Amino acid sequence: MKSRIYLYLFIFAALIALYLAVSGNKRASGNEGRIQELQSNVEDLRDSLQASQLKVLDMQYFSLENNDDALAYYDHLNLDDPSRYISDKLLETNERRGDNPLIPYEGMESDFKLNKIKILNHKWIVVDFSDGKYWGELLLGYELKDDLSVDFTLKDHLLYTRSN
Incomplete structure (x- = not known):
């Protein structure tokens, strides 16, 4: 068993x-x-x-942060981030009441203000602007001076038309 x-x-x-x-x-x-x-x-x-x-x-090819030749123009200014500094100075133009003074159009729905900023090099900036409904773009020239002031110059602009 x-x-x-x-x-x-x-x-x-x-x-x-x-x-x-x-x-x-x-x-x-x-x-x-x-x-x-x-x-x-x-x-x-x-x-x-x-x-x-x-x-x-x-x-990133057209960008100040990645352009050593353009950044060399600002070596003597001791700026940690020139792109940020220039963007901040450009955004300060939005703080004014009414339309931004760099935009050659009057806002239709509200005031035109700058939205996006792309600093291409040590001389040019592309900017997007809008009033909430209408939008456009600017090509700006700029000069960062030794006293850290920035002069902006409008080179060209466009306003997109709405197609319904």
Whole structure:
């Protein structure tokens, strides 16, 4: 009787081992497919990241922060961030009541104010402006003087027309 119990236990243990081996093999093969899929996704994400980095570098090309030759004009002024300083000075023109004095249009819905600023180099700035409904862009020239004052000069402008 004891030998039969051991035989049944042995058969039962063998069946459990067989079950575990088969299910483990299926799980391993399923995991291999999942690993290959994830590796493919990682490669796609790596390519997408590289494309995004190239796009960012391309967008930063016309930027004072990345133009060492233009930044050299401001070495003697001891400014930590010339772009920030110039942007702040330009935004101060918004503080005046009414339309911004640099914008050659009168606001139709409210006063025209500057929104976005892109400092291209040591001489030019592109600015977006709006009154909440109508918008346009300016090309400004500027000069940062030794006394840290900034003179802005309107070079060109446009106002987008609404098409309904």
